[in-house]
Amino acid sequence: MALQVVVDASLVVASALLETFTPQAKAILTYWNTQQIEMIAPKLFQYEVISITRKAVYQRRIQQDEAVPIIDYFLHLPITYILDDSLLRRAYELATLYNRPTAYDSQYLAVAERHQCEFWTADERLYNAIHPAWGQVRWLGNWTAA
Numbered sequence: 001m002a003l004q005v006v007v008d009a010s011l012v013v014a015s016a017l018l019e020t021f022t023p024q025a026k027a028i029l030t031y032w033n034t035q036q037i038e039m040i041a042p043k044l045f046q047y048e049v050i051s052i053t054r055k056a057v058y059q060r061r062i063q064q065d066e067a068v069p070i071i072d073y074f075l076h077l078p079i080t081y082i083l084d085d086s087l088l089r090r091a092y093e094l095a096t097l098y099n100r101p102t103a104y105d106s107q108y109l110a111v112a113e114r115h116q117c118e119f120w121t122a123d124e125r126l127y128n129a130i131h132p133a134w135g136q137v138r139w140l141g142n143w144t145a146a
Contacts, residue, residue, distance in 0.1 A: 004038045006112040008105070009048035010122035011140050012077065016070050017056055021122055021140045028120070028143050033078075040115060042091075042107035043083035049074040082111050090114070098130055112136055 014025035032039060053071055056062045062070070087110050088103075094113070095106040105126050112119035113136075120138045121127055127139035 003035070004040050004115050004117040005032060006108050006115070006117060006119040007039045007041055007045075007079065008108045008119070008121045008123065009041075009045050009052060011120055012045075012074060013049060013052050014122045014140065016073055017052075017062060019122070024140050024143050025122065027145060028140065029077075031145060039077065039079045040111055040117075041079050041081060042087065042111050043081045044104060044107050045079065045081065046075065048104075082114075087111065087114065098133065100129070109134065109137070 011025055011028070013019070014021050015029050019025070031037075050071060053062075053067050053074070057064050057067050087107065090110040090113070091103045091106040094100075094109045095103040098106070098109075100106055105121075105123070108119050108121070109130065118136050118138050120140065120143075122140040124139055124141060127137055130137045131139070
């Protein structure tokens with residue numbers, strides 16, 4: 001069985017847009033690739049990266065002509081997507097368990113739980129909210145090359 005990690009949209013977006021942790025995001029994606037670690041995510045990932053890219057254009061953080069190549073980069077990453085009814089139900093249960101206002105992020109948790117692997121995020125608030133109770137969540141800001 002291949003090693004797997006759940007990767008959320010915030011981490012991948014940080015690898016393509018100028019963000020606080022862009023160097024770490026690029027480095028960890030390269031590391032996973034060289035170590036042949038499979039990236040997995042809920043299908044929601046694709047919708048999130050499109051939305052985040054559009055928001056970056058709207059906020060004038062990137063130009064419109066930069067958006068399409070960035071979207072192509074996101075959509076062509078070697079990520080295995082997961083979506084089924086039991087995942088969605090479990091995401092709702094996890095959102096309730098961790099008192100999250102929405103079940104978006106909980107879909108990533110449900111995938112990580114199912115595959116018994118780490119969940120990596122660049123979202124520090126999410127990390128801080130979940131990590132004390134669920135040790136498999138990892139924050140990009142804490143990553144250092146092995």
